Amino acid sequence: MAWGRRSFVVAGLAGAFVSSSACSRDRAVVVGPKEKARPNLYACEGCEATGERNPGDLSWSVVLAGPQEPGERMRLSGRVYESDGVTPKSGVVIYAHHTNAEGLYADGSSETEWSRRHGRLRGWARTNADGDYLFDTIKPAPYPDRTGPAHVHLFIQEPGRPPYYIDDVVFEGEFRVDDAYRARQELRGGSGIIRLGGNAASGWTAVRDIRLETHPA
Numbered sequence: 001m002a003w004g005r006r007s008f009v010v011a012g013l014a015g016a017f018v019s020s021s022a023c024s025r026d027r028a029v030v031v032g033p034k035e036k037a038r039p040n041l042y043a044c045e046g047c048e049a050t051g052e053r054n055p056g057d058l059s060w061s062v063v064l065a066g067p068q069e070p071g072e073r074m075r076l077s078g079r080v081y082e083s084d085g086v087t088p089k090s091g092v093v094i095y096a097h098h099t100n101a102e103g104l105y106a107d108g109s110s111e112t113e114w115s116r117r118h119g120r121l122r123g124w125a126r127t128n129a130d131g132d133y134l135f136d137t138i139k140p141a142p143y144p145d146r147t148g149p150a151h152v153h154l155f156i157q158e159p160g161r162p163p164y165y166i167d168d169v170v171f172e173g174e175f176r177v178d179d180a181y182r183a184r185q186e187l188r189g190g191s192g193i194i195r196l197g198g199n200a201a202s203g204w205t206a207v208r209d210i211r212l213e214t215h216p217a
Contacts, residue, residue: 035083037216038188047163049114050095050124050155058093058126064137065121071101071138073203074196076152076169080131080210088131089212093157097122098140099150118153139196139204142175149176154208156189161215167192169208188213 065071076096080089097118100106105119115122121140125133140150151168166189170177177193185191189210197205 050157060128077134103141
């Protein structure tokens with residue numbers, strides 16, 4: 001998977017925050033004929049991390065990076081849809097992790113292999129009744145060796161299904177998000193290329209809607 005694939009949970013956020021993210025539905029979700037299940041759907045390094053928290057204890061909104069974390073603030077939100085691309089899906093666990101402002105998976109804990117490897121900036125959200133999720137964090141930086149674009153890894157755990165990864169969130173117009181990158185997309189969960197709103201001073205907004213994958217029969 002691209003670029004070496006691989007919490008603090010808050011019950012709610014300010015009303016302005018909700019209205020500018022989860023309640024804003026002016027973007028399109030690609031809808032097409034039902035696809036066959038990918039033969040390698042469950043081949044996923046690090047997907048074990050999705051199960052490290054009890055789904056019943058999770059909120060749809062999560063703080064990955066507190067106000068003391070260096071970097072530009074970013075809110076990543078979206079809505080999860082069934083494989084038809086139309087029906088919102090509740091109860092889906094989304095595990096996210098990304099680099100810090102220096103491009104490092106730094107300061108991981110000894111809790112598990114994945115807490116060590118994925119670093120401190122990781123967490124779990126569980127979609128609400130409308131299929132919404134939200135991560136309050138910072139904008140990641142590319143790896144120091146500049147081998148790939150800045151990105152957020154996302155892993156999906158549907159109720160009663162094995163976990164799988166979807167396309168990383170990357171940022172339109174930024175380093176290495178180019179035609180070659182577009183050509184390599186797997187389009188798992190839809191495209192992960194998003195256009196940031198806001199700015200570095202006031203904070204970035206990133207919207208990544210997710211279309212769940214078709215599972216084997």
